Amino acid sequence: MRIDVVTLFPEYFESPLRVSILKRAQESGHVQIVIHNLRDFGIGRHRVTDDAPYGGGGGMVMRPEPIFDAVAHILAEVPEAERMQIPIILLDPAGRRFTQEVAWELAGHPRLVLICGHYEGVDERVREHLATDEISIGDFVLTGGEPAALVILDAVARLVPGVLGDPEAPRHDSFAGSLLEHPHYTRPAVYRGWEVPEVLRSGHHQAIARWRRMQSLRRTWERRPDLLLRAALTEEERSWIARWEAERRALLAPLLEGTAHEEPSAPLPDEGRS
Ligand code: JF5
Numbered sequence: 001m002r003i004d005v006v007t008l009f010p011e012y013f014e015s016p017l018r019v020s021i022l023k024r025a026q027e028s029g030h031v032q033i034v035i036h037n038l039r040d041f042g043i044g045r046h047r048v049t050d051d052a053p054y055g056g057g058g059g060m061v062m063r064p065e066p067i068f069d070a071v072a073h074i075l076a077e078v079p080e081a082e083r084m085q086i087p088i089i090l091l092d093p094a095g096r097r098f099t100q101e102v103a104w105e106l107a108g109h110p111r112l113v114l115i116c117g118h119y120e121g122v123d124e125r126v127r128e129h130l131a132t133d134e135i136s137i138g139d140f141v142l143t144g145g146e147p148a149a150l151v152i153l154d155a156v157a158r159l160v161p162g163v164l165g166d167p168e169a170p171r172h173d174s175f176a177g178s179l180l181e182h183p184h185y186t187r188p189a190v191y192r193g194w195e196v197p198e199v200l201r202s203g204h205h206q207a208i209a210r211w212r213r214m215q216s217l218r219r220t221w222e223r224r225p226d227l228l229l230r231a232a233l234t235e236e237e238r239s240w241i242a243r244w245e246a247e248r249r250a251l252l253a254p255l256l257e258g259t260a261h262e263e264p265s266a267p268l269p270d271e272g273r274s
Helices: 010-017 020-027 064-075 100-107 124-129 146-157 205-223 235-256
Strands: 002-007 032-037 088-097 111-116 133-136
Touching (some): 002 064, 010 020, 020 032, 064 124, 088 100, 100 146, 133 146
Parallel strands (some): 002 032
């Protein structure tokens, strides 16, 4: 797979791409990542890439020409029929939310183009007439699209067949099965008096698998109950959850006793603090 990135800050990508899995993925030829400096496509002697917004207001907006020219340069050698299939992705807080499902979808393409916005954003004509996708990595605002592009690069590259040692690994991911991961332990068996659960040291593989599945479910039920709606669960697994629900209700019952039909309680007397 090849991923082209258009950015005003090519240096931003240097060290993240030089270490660990992304480094090895590039060295082995499984993934080719090409960073393009948007400034090289800037306008005039000063290679300008931004300008003041029409209609006034503060800040700067990225001009469309350098971005169109950078993408034209990237796709110049690609035959028209193939070019039409390549996602041209603008990183933007207003985009479609990036999830593991979107990562799998993008990993299915032989090429991607990522465009990093800056300032108040890019000229609307980039969205309308160049970008095929707008993607957000979450509901927060970054100074530019670069960190978001790195997140997408990382999540997508590791799904390319051969990038991870074990070809089964990505399918075993938390979220792949739509449940959170079970706890992991390694040596020592006892650290500061904190013991590794007995079952994991028992060598009883079936009991271990069952314990892990229950831990996964319990953790998901506690922290991300929304994920359970999409999970494929056995009858037994549903019965575990039903038991936890019952235990929770039993714990809450004394606290809620008699509150259902009561008038809102009177304000507490002033405790004398100023
Ligand atoms: C950006 C204008 C893009 O802030 C983001 C972002 C947040 N979630 N996903 C992406 O992108 C950077 C900033 C300003 C356009």
